[in-house]
Amino acid sequence: MLDNNVLHEKVKGILYSLTGITLAENKDIMISNRLHKLKRDTKYNGDIEELLDSIENGSFTMEFINSFTTNKTHFFREDFHFTDLKERVLPDFIKSGQEIKMYCSASSTGEEPYSMAMTVLETQEELGKQIRASILATDIDTNVLQYAANGVYRYSKSSKEFPEWIKPQKYFKKRVKKTLASEEILIKIKPEVQKMVTFQINNLNDSSYPFEKNHFDVIFCRNVLIYFSGEDQNKILRKLFSHLKIGGTLYLGHSENPHDLINYVERIGQNIFIKTKELH
Ligand SMILES: C[S@@+](CC[C@H](N)C(=O)[O-])C[C@H]1O[C@@H](n2cnc3c(N)ncnc32)[C@H](O)[C@@H]1O
Known part of the structure; x- marks a missing residue:
């Protein structure tokens, strides 16, 4: 033994x-x-x-x-990233009419990509114009991918997860689950939000990713790099970066840093980076 x-x-x-x-x-x-x-x-x-x-x-x-895997997440985590998406990124796509392609690279149980989808819907309503948007969400953990695709979450009334500009009742159906001992509020993501997100397995540690180069306008890579060594974080970031368009936005988690990308991006906010040139 x-x-x-x-x-x-x-x-x-x-x-x-x-x-x-x-x-x-x-x-x-x-x-x-x-x-x-x-x-x-x-x-x-x-x-x-x-x-x-x-x-x-x-x-x-x-x-x-x-x-x-450690799957801790919640809706609108680090909500200033969603505010940036709403106020800076999405209005340009409304103006141009171009489709915005977004990638959530460690989506866990789905709260992050669904927050991206709700942000799109909210911006659309505020600005009174349609946005063509697709959101690809991946994770290595098949349990959380299944949970995310199902889209049912526990809800606490005291929860501060949602920023004041999101009204959860617009995007979720509420169901009260009663047992003899307790009562629990469950919320299910509505089909119009759910259909905006495609869930798929992807291992960030793979030598390459199954996407086209310069494909995405926005990449979320948040609170996952912390589980890797510095050297491996850099390798992942370099791979992800090759799939981001010039002018596209990369969002990193609060304690993560861009390593080699630093000379190829403009930092415009708290771990918000715009790609300025290709990294070779
Ligand atoms: C702490 S959660 C972060 C979720 C979300 N991005 C957020 O910020 O709230 C980290 C996620 O990374 C995923 N993960 C860990 N290693 C991975 C890998 N090699 N490839 C893809 N996903 C991975 C885990 O399964 C987990 O769901």
């Missing part, structure tokens, strides 16, 4: 090779908890060491990845 240190190093190695995620040193409790969850999810009868061997040999890789 391997001791915990060796077991955890093995987990870290597998996780890195499958996803590029680098787990920090102090993650022992988290690793133990997630290994137990993995064992439950896979209904594996043998011991953890054998389970890890079979993952290394190509079984249960999806379950392993889904157990080790």
